[in-house]
Amino acid sequence: MKSPLRNRREWQMVSAATGLGCSVVVSLLITVVGGVYLDRWLGTEPLFTLLGLALGLATAGYMLYELATLGQPTRRRGRQGESDGSERESQAQEE
Numbered sequence: 001m002k003s004p005l006r007n008r009r010e011w012q013m014v015s016a017a018t019g020l021g022c023s024v025v026v027s028l029l030i031t032v033v034g035g036v037y038l039d040r041w042l043g044t045e046p047l048f049t050l051l052g053l054a055l056g057l058a059t060a061g062y063m064l065y066e067l068a069t070l071g072q073p074t075r076r077r078g079r080q081g082e083s084d085g086s087e088r089e090s091q092a093q094e095e
Contacts, residue, residue: 016067016070017067020063020064020067023060023063024060024063024064027056027059027060027063028053028056028057028059028060029056030056031052031053031055031056031059032049032052032053032056033052034048034052035048035049035050035051035052035053036048036049036052038052
């Protein structure tokens with residue numbers, strides 16, 4: 001039986017999407033369940049549940065953004081003002 005995914009790049013895309021899906025589900029579960037338990041413990045019924053939902057959705061959105069920018073060649077790693085080392089590599093190649 002022939003595999004529907006022919007090359008390594010397709011397998012990498014499938015694994016990245018699967019990892020993103022699992023990360024989204026886990027982050028939403030942790031934040032919402034944590035909010036429910038905090039609400040029960042403190043008696044503030046919908047407050048922490050809604051905050052947990054908002055935090056989980058923000059986390060999921062950030063992970064989706066990271067996945068979308070993962071393959072872009074202009075993506076820079078590190079904090080603002082830091083380079084990913086490509087400038088040093090290009091300078092070394094020129095010399």
